[in-house]
Amino acid sequence: MTLTREGEYAVRCMLELAKNYGKERLSTKAVAAKQEIPPVFLTKILKILIKGGLVVSQRGPSGGIMLAKPPSExxxxxxxxxxxxxxxxxxxxxxxxxxxxxxHCKVHQVWYKAQDAMLKELDVPLDKLL
Known part of the structure; x- marks a missing residue:
């Protein structure tokens, strides 16, 4: 699996929101600027993250985006x-x-161990990456 640009931008967006967790909501414009993500692309990614339950958004003058739960979760x-x-x-x-x-596959166990190791590395909470 190769992480796509969309995946990379999603991680960068989530880390930016994690840094700001517990404070005011961030504008998508601010996140896009800080993380150098094209605003149109960020909007597309945010729809996925909101649908997935990781981000919440609020419209209006005091609106913005924030994590739906603590970065440790x-x-x-x-x-x-x-x-x-x-x-x-x-x-x-x-x-x-x-x-x-x-x-009878000689490499199945190798693939399994490699995947398991990768998944263990990816199971790090966002707060540990700040």
Whole structure:
């Protein structure tokens, strides 16, 4: 899996919101400027993050965006998977994938261990990345 630009921008947006957690809402314009994300692209990403329950937004003069829950309760993996979909190193390890060669495949266990290690690294809460 290669992290797309959309995934990278989502992570940067979430880290910016995590830095500001517990303070006032941020404008999308401010987040876009601080993280050098094209505003139109950020709006698209925010729709996904809001739908995924990670961000809340409020319109109006005192509106803006903020995390829906504390940064300690949101993992990097959660952000990536909401934007990119479930992580799978290959089709055999995907949720829908059925490895027909598993009983005699010599590399299945290697793929599994590699994916497991990656997922453990991604399970870091956002507050640990600040």
């Amino acid at each position: 949101i993992t990097l993996r959660e952000v990536v998977e909401i934007v990119e979909g479930p992580f799978a190193l290959n089709i055999c390890l995907s949720e829908a994938g059925q490895c027909t060669r598993k009983p």
